[in-house]
Amino acid sequence: MSGVEELLTSLTLALVAICLYLRLVKWKRKKKKKKKNLPPGCGGWPFLGETLAYLKPHSATSIGQFMEHHISRFGKIYRSNLFGEPTIVSADPGLNRFILQNEGRLFECSYPRSIGGILGKWSMLVLVGDMHRDMRMISLNFMSSTRLRTRLLPEVEHHALLVLRSWEEGSPFLAQEEAKKFTFNLMAKHIMSMEPGKPETEKLKREYVTFMKGVVSAPLNFPGTAYWKALKSRSSILKVIERKIEERFQTGGNEGGGTQEDDLLGWVLKQSNLSMEQILDLVLSLLFAGHETSSVSIALAIYFLAGCPEAVRELKKHVRNHTDDEAMQFHVLNEWFQAEHLQIVRSKKQRGDQAGLNWEDYRQMEFTQFVISETLRLGNVVRFVHRKALRDVRYKGYDIPSGWKVLPVFAAVHLDPSLYGDPQQFNPWRWQQKGCSGGATMGSNYMPFGGGPRLCAGSELAKVEMAIFLHHLMLSYGWELAEPDQPLAFPFVDFPKGLPIRTFHLSPVCGVRKLSLCCVCVVTSKWA
Numbered sequence: 336m337s338g339v340e341e342l343l344t345s346l347t348l349a350l351v352a353i354c355l356y357l358r359l360v361k362w363k364r365k366k367k368k369k370k371k372n373l374p375p376g377c378g379g380w381p382f383l384g385e386t387l388a389y390l391k392p393h394s395a396t397s398i399g400q401f402m403e404h405h406i407s408r409f410g411k412i413y414r415s416n417l418f419g420e421p422t423i424v425s426a427d428p429g430l431n432r433f434i435l436q437n438e439g440r441l442f443e444c445s446y447p448r449s450i451g452g453i454l455g456k457w458s459m460l461v462l463v464g465d466m467h468r469d470m471r472m473i474s475l476n477f478m479s480s481t482r483l484r485t486r487l488l489p490e491v492e493h494h495a496l497l498v499l500r501s502w503e504e505g506s507p508f509l510a511q512e513e514a515k516k517f518t519f520n521l522m523a524k525h526i527m528s529m530e531p532g533k534p535e536t537e538k539l540k541r542e543y544v545t546f547m548k549g550v551v552s553a554p555l556n557f558p559g560t561a562y563w564k565a566l567k568s569r570s571s572i573l574k575v576i577e578r579k580i581e582e583r584f585q586t587g588g589n590e591g592g593g594t595q596e597d598d599l600l601g602w603v604l605k606q607s608n609l610s611m612e613q614i615l616d617l618v619l620s621l622l623f624a625g626h627e628t629s630s631v632s633i634a635l636a637i638y639f640l641a642g643c644p645e646a647v648r649e650l651k652k653h654v655r656n657h658t659d660d661e662a663m664q665f666h667v668l669n670e671w672f673q674a675e676h677l678q679i680v681r682s683k684k685q686r687g688d689q690a691g692l693n694w695e696d697y698r699q700m701e702f703t704q705f706v707i708s709e710t711l712r713l714g715n716v717v718r719f720v721h722r723k724a725l726r727d728v729r730y731k732g733y734d735i736p737s738g739w740k741v742l743p744v745f746a747a748v749h750l751d752p753s754l755y756g757d758p759q760q761f762n763p764w765r766w767q768q769k770g771c772s773g774g775a776t777m778g779s780n781y782m783p784f785g786g787g788p789r790l791c792a793g794s795e796l797a798k799v800e801m802a803i804f805l806h807h808l809m810l811s812y813g814w815e816l817a818e819p820d821q822p823l824a825f826p827f828v829d830f831p832k833g834l835p836i837r838t839f840h841l842s843p844v845c846g847v848r849k850l851s852l853c854c855v856c857v858v859t860s861k862w863a
């Protein structure tokens with residue numbers, strides 16, 4: 336054999352070997368793939384998958400047709416194609432918990448890129464790993480329980496009263512906007528010492544309305560779209576925050592009697608070594624996280640408590656069936672609720688305590704905590720969160736492939752009839768029953784604030800805000816819907832008409848309509 340022939344033969348053999356090797360690898364991969372036991376489901380349309388059906392607006396107190404249909408067809412864990420990615424959807428409380436507890440190990444937070452574009456790449460919602468941990472520590476420090484008791488609670492009461500006092504009896508107004516005013520003013524003050532009613536605060540509030548519409552819209556970035564407008568608002572908001580930072584540098588943080596140092600901005604500037612870009616994203620996203628969710632929750636509580644006659648009748652029946660106390664049988668939900676708040680006012684009076692509400696008063700709002708838990712269960716402000724699998728994971732015999740999107744859907748658990756009897760019913764008493772009350776905040780089937788290492792950093796603050804606002808609302812007003820409205824999931828929860836209500840004053844003694852006495856005036860002139 337000549338040298339050339341030898342070379343050709345060796346090359347041919349090498350080529351055949353490579354081909355065989357590649358075929359073997361391909362076959363092995365195929366075999367491995369074949370062996371995967373993916374949850375049942377379907378992929379829908381190319382690229383779009385089933386996203387449009389999944390996001391189709393529906394009543395916030397239901398799981399919507401898509402989830403209902405998929406759960407009944409495939410079970411509580413199913414496969415789909417959502418947000419342009421192969422996805423595992425979970426309505427299974429065990430898997431939801433497993434996903435959240437294994438953050439950073441098996442799963443990782445993974446919101447659509449458009450969210451990062453609008454909230455910023457340093458926003459806590461999109462950060463992972465060490466940087467997330469550091470930013471989280473700053474937020475937790477700032478909302479520590481000591482701070483909550485001493486600094487935040489009085490601020491919460493002050494801002495709640497400011498809004499409630501401005502309500503005009505008899506004329507309809509939008510309760511959702513009022514709740515937003517309350518939570519936004521509180522956050523703006525707490526984060527940057529911005530005072531309510533001042534032109535710069537009002538401008539910032541307006542920018543946030545546009546900003547919010549973009550956060551929840553399709554990420555189409557061309558002139559005129561909601562997303563494009565929101566990006567513009569983002570720039571304006573960042574300019575305001577930047578101006579505030581410059582002012583701090585100029586005044587040394589001492590303007591306003593030293594109170595500024597006690598806000599989040601002052602704290603971050605002094606105690607952290609974050610860059611300007613990081614501070615801007617942190618402040619912007621905390622302002623966002625801190626006022627949107629809690630204002631919707633307050634609006635939901637107002638809506639549920641206004642209630643429908645059947646709910647009240649049902650609740651009456653429930654009380655009759657579940658209490659030995661004869662007197663209790665005549666109370667309906669709002670009366671129960673109001674009685675608790677009147678009791679707090681009376682006890683303070685008896686003690687000669689003329690100051691505003693304190694932590695002990697807050698701790699006495701036991702039934703209010705049930706109302707809050709029930710509002711968050713039924714209203715599902717955050718219906719699901721975005722995660723992705725970091726490696727192949729096996730759960731209950733199903734395979735979740737590495738890189739796949741994973742959506743733990745809290746709403747589907749909260750509205751699951753096998754876990755919560757009569758789940759569509761607003762029934763705060765369910766939290767009082769054995770096994771529920773202790774777990775009202777931490778129960779394994781209850782996750783309105785998420786869980787694991789990314790548990791909502793503001794969950795305690797949110798509950799204080801809701802409780803204090805409801806306390807003064809219940810003491811002062813009765814209310815009714817001025818027009819029919821209902822919470823819809825877009826999937827963010829919103830009242831299409833803004834929840835128009837009409838208020839009337841209540842007598843603080845008997846809790847009936849009484850036009851001549853305003854309890855806000857009575858209570859606040861004495862204790863505020």
Ligand code: HEM
Nearest residue numbers: 471624625628629632716717720784785789791792793797
């Ligand atoms: C009722 C009102 C609220 C609800 C239902 C709620 C719900 C949630 C949920 C479900 C998460 C987890 C997101 C995820 O895992 O991907 C979260 C995270 C967060 N929330 Fe809230 N939230 C509320 C109020 C607040 C308030 C008042 C603040 C105060 C600033 C706040 C600050 C945050 C922050 C900073 C995070 C990110 C935590 C992290 O990634 O470590 N939230 N919230």
